[in-house]
Amino acid sequence: MRVELLFWAGCPSHGKALRELQDVLRESGHDPEAVIVREVKTDDDAASEGFVGSPTIRIDGADVQPLADEPTGLTCRIYHRRDGRISPTPDPADLREAVLAATAAAAAPRGERPRAAGPSR
């Protein structure tokens, strides 16, 4: 399972996001140190990475809280917690769900693998 955290240094949320992501990976039996952390530094980098804000977390390429029609750019990303609060970081429950989905996808026999994806909100 490939877990990536992309961040922009102008937004202070990536430290907390990384800690919460690592907690979820640890709880679910994955290596918390395997997270690939990458800094996005320019608008051009943001465009080429499809980076819509910091932090962006992808598991096997799938965003943990996919956004439709969001412009790329160097900005802080808005997440919605499951209780409706706005937050700079994803809900740990969404992270957990994405990890479980990716784990299940990897375990499924070839040809029967569902595509790993984040929550449908």
Added chain:
Amino acid sequence: MTLVGERAPAFELPDTDGQLQRLAPDVATVVVFTCNHCPYALAWHKRLMAVAREYAERGVGMLAINPNDSERYPRDSEAQMKARVQAGDFDGVPYLRDASQQVARSYDARTTPDVFVIDGQGTVRYRGAPDADYDDPAAGAQWLRSALDALLEGNDPDPRETEPVGCSIKWKP
């Protein structure tokens, strides 16, 4: 970084109806640099509006100022600001546009949000975050409330200054 203890820079900025609003002598005024696109500003927003409502009857005013470069961050455009006001997000608090970013610079504002409390003599008496945890609504903008309570009782706020937390202000190139 501090302006605490110094005279608050005067300003005159348009609100979302184009009416000029200025820092006026009041019992106390809360000046909040904020914006539409920052999750920290949005997470704290309801707490700040609750303070505006609850302290208004004690003579405290609030002005919200959006200083961000809306060319690069279109969610901070005048139209988007107006839409939030019309949706009732600001509960009567004027939402001002600092298009030149001069006011933000004069306050040395760093983040959205960045909160300043100004007393009736025009002196900055508190600067920083609304409270200790953007992620906990129960924190209730306690640092801001504490600063206002102190001023209203004739005392010095404690703390007088905290580290502002949020998205960096989006300066124009």
